[in-house]
Amino acid sequence: xxxxxxxxxxxxxxxxxxxxxxxxxxxxxxxxxxxxxxxxxxxxxxxxxxxxxxxxxxxxxxxxxxxxxxxxxxxxxxxxxxxxxxxxxxxxxxxxxxxxxxxxxxxxxxxxxxxxxxxxxxxxxxxxxxxxxxxxxxxxxxxxxxxxxxxxxxxxxxxxxxxxxxxxxxxxxxxxxxxxxxxxxxxxxxxxxxxxxxxxxxxxxxxxxxxxxxxxxxxxxxxxxxxxxxxxxxxxxxxxxxxxxxxxxxxxxxxxxxxxxxxxxxxxxxxxxxxxxxxxxxxxxxx
Amino acid sequence: xxxxxxxxxxxxxxxxxxxxxxxxxxxxxxxxxxxxxxxxxxxxxxxxxxxxxxxxxxxxxxxxxxxxxxxxxxxxxxxxxxxxxxxxxxxxxxxxxxxxxxxxxxxxxxxxxxxxxxxxxxxxxxxxxxxxxxxxxxxxxxxxxxxxxxxxxxxxxxxxxxxxxxxxxxxxxxxxxxxxxxxxxxxxxxxxxxxxxxxxxxxxxxxxxxxxxxxxxxxxxxxxxxxxxxxxxxxxxxxxxxxxxxxxxxxxxxxxxxxxxxxxxxxxxxxxxxxxxxxxxxxxxxxxxxxxxxxxxxxxxxxxxxxxxxxxxxxxxxxxxxxxxxxxxxxxxxxxxxxxxxxxxxxxxxxxxxxxxxxxxxxxxxxxxxxxxxxxxxxxxxxxxxxxxxxxxxxxxxxxxxxxxxxxxxxxxxxxxxxxxxxxxxxxxxxxxxxx
Numbered sequence: 001x002x003x004x005x006x007x008x009x010x011x012x013x014x015x016x017x018x019x020x021x022x023x024x025x026x027x028x029x030x031x032x033x034x035x036x037x038x039x040x041x042x043x044x045x046x047x048x049x050x051x052x053x054x055x056x057x058x059x060x061x062x063x064x065x066x067x068x069x070x071x072x073x074x075x076x077x078x079x080x081x082x083x084x085x086x087x088x089x090x091x092x093x094x095x096x097x098x099x100x101x102x103x104x105x106x107x108x109x110x111x112x113x114x115x116x117x118x119x120x121x122x123x124x125x126x127x128x129x130x131x132x133x134x135x136x137x138x139x140x141x142x143x144x145x146x147x148x149x150x151x152x153x154x155x156x157x158x159x160x161x162x163x164x165x166x167x168x169x170x171x172x173x174x175x176x177x178x179x180x181x182x183x184x185x186x187x188x189x190x191x192x193x194x195x196x197x198x199x200x201x202x203x204x205x206x207x208x209x210x211x212x213x214x215x216x217x218x219x220x221x222x223x224x225x226x227x228x229x230x231x232x233x234x235x236x237x238x239x240x241x242x243x244x245x246x247x248x249x250x251x252x253x254x255x256x257x258x259x260x261x262x263x264x265x266x267x268x269x270x271x272x273x274x275x276x277x278x279x280x281x282x283x284x285x286x287x
Numbered sequence: 288x289x290x291x292x293x294x295x296x297x298x299x300x301x302x303x304x305x306x307x308x309x310x311x312x313x314x315x316x317x318x319x320x321x322x323x324x325x326x327x328x329x330x331x332x333x334x335x336x337x338x339x340x341x342x343x344x345x346x347x348x349x350x351x352x353x354x355x356x357x358x359x360x361x362x363x364x365x366x367x368x369x370x371x372x373x374x375x376x377x378x379x380x381x382x383x384x385x386x387x388x389x390x391x392x393x394x395x396x397x398x399x400x401x402x403x404x405x406x407x408x409x410x411x412x413x414x415x416x417x418x419x420x421x422x423x424x425x426x427x428x429x430x431x432x433x434x435x436x437x438x439x440x441x442x443x444x445x446x447x448x449x450x451x452x453x454x455x456x457x458x459x460x461x462x463x464x465x466x467x468x469x470x471x472x473x474x475x476x477x478x479x480x481x482x483x484x485x486x487x488x489x490x491x492x493x494x495x496x497x498x499x500x501x502x503x504x505x506x507x508x509x510x511x512x513x514x515x516x517x518x519x520x521x522x523x524x525x526x527x528x529x530x531x532x533x534x535x536x537x538x539x540x541x542x543x544x545x546x547x548x549x550x551x552x553x554x555x556x557x558x559x560x561x562x563x564x565x566x567x568x569x570x571x572x573x574x575x576x577x578x579x580x581x582x583x584x585x586x587x588x589x590x591x592x593x594x595x596x597x598x599x600x601x602x603x604x605x606x607x608x609x610x611x612x613x614x615x616x617x618x619x620x621x622x623x624x625x626x627x628x629x630x631x632x633x634x635x636x637x638x639x640x641x642x643x644x645x646x647x648x649x650x651x652x653x654x655x656x657x658x659x660x661x662x663x664x665x666x667x668x669x670x671x672x673x674x675x676x677x678x679x680x681x682x683x684x685x686x687x688x689x690x691x692x693x694x695x696x697x698x699x700x701x702x703x704x705x706x707x708x709x710x711x712x713x714x715x716x717x718x719x720x721x722x723x
Contacts, residue, residue, distance in 0.1 A: 021378060021387040044418040052406050121563075126397040127419055128378035284380045285302065 024281035045137035113186025165249035187272030232260030297385035360517035394469030400460030405449035438462035548586035
């Protein structure tokens, strides 16, 4: 049979791929090639999530805008007008909305990524595909909501007459970083959520605490300089400061903060990938 | 000429008992740790402590080879390990030991309509379902018209799936599945759903696919379909491979092993997943006061006394209209009748969490002497089926009737008890002279 297959190969007929099924090993490899093969499925999952989200809600796209917009109003009123929290010379609505843009995206993506394994358990127990596609599509589909709410931001910038600086070209980088944080944390939480179903309740608190540990409602300049690096261990701190700086041109570029954030993101993401990959082999048995 | 496309060597899958039972909650782990921190630590340090011997092999030492173009049937009872085998080959779960080698593009059909979403339209669901089953977008596009024609739901293509009847959903789902064209196809009992007409259509489609020289591995309870479609069969019992031979051979071996009568049953969750939906079946029995016993099993019921079927189930969250149901089939697998809790009008179907026992009272003399088997299920009234299990019990009704007892079994036809419809006779004229 071996000789047979070599002659076929020699004749130039493509050999069908050979698939080896073995017990799970202790080591993990990132299945880059396989993910690429399943890119269409990834696309369809993103497409499905977006379609359903915009179909089920009567208000449709406005929902994506409403959440950050209303939060912005509340923050502007209570933290701004009443508590007089410094806003680095920005009008309060711009100051808060520029931070809520990445925050709302991040929080929603994290929530979706965490629930994705459990929500898709029927598919998981019936069909094979790299499970990584699920949390990945959850973080990607949030980008559509982000895009919609970003349009409102542009309108607000025009309204307040704020001219963006060259720094705005850095903003995709910060968005990408936000995606990586959501994915990294989402990988951990989705795998945990498959085993421990009450993780989703913990998540609600986690997201709340996380927001107050991030410079959403206040500028990070309120944090004493010598603790700034520690503050940067929260990767969303770097992301949010980066958003504010790049979109409005106010404040300082987040130097050390961003660097610390970046290191943490890489660690969380790599750890999350490894953990998720390990769980992947047993996920179909436990969900 | 023909090539080995699937080679399995010593495949085995081990589950920890309870692993598939209920998912854990983080709070359970935390409370357990707080209550007995030492035990938890001990468990961690030597690893084997709480694992111990609580393992079950759902599949063990299964080896076989399948050549290109072969259609092979995998048969065995519920929980025998057939589905586990298919799930391993489909890469849904990983084996605990052994290995398998698959040559060629593989597609699995463990369920029709996987990934369907009620909010999306028929058209959107065709794309989504196709992609989930492993088809490329271009492939779906090129086959789209064919799929729609096969499904017979053209008119509702842009209607959300939630407005479809279950039959329409099934047709659409199968239409997509039928156009999946991998080199190797793994199929699990998907044909067991739908009405007889639909089943016939599906089996016809399978036969077409087989004729095109594709390799098919087919798990089924439908012995007729296995004999007709498959050249070869593999019989699995208790996770072990019993026989690997011609399909006729394997089917007759399977039937020969089927005979055991048993009136009590317990649903074994070591081998199957818990159904979603907040309730699952536990156990039950076919019971008759003072039934003839043979050892510990009560399998023979008297025809002339009432009997009952008890179904026990557990409700894990409050449900407002759930019903257990049952279906009785005769020895030829023809259905005798089905019934459910919800058919009794006075019965309240609201269930808080807890265990329940539903009893269906069968009047005496309803079903003729003979051999019968039982299927049970749980349903949301007017909604989805939560669980359905076939062949949980098998029993015999013996002819102890003073009148019917005089007749040989062959004289009584059908399944309905001959004395259920009483006779009256009156004279139209009496004592008159009648011509002979």
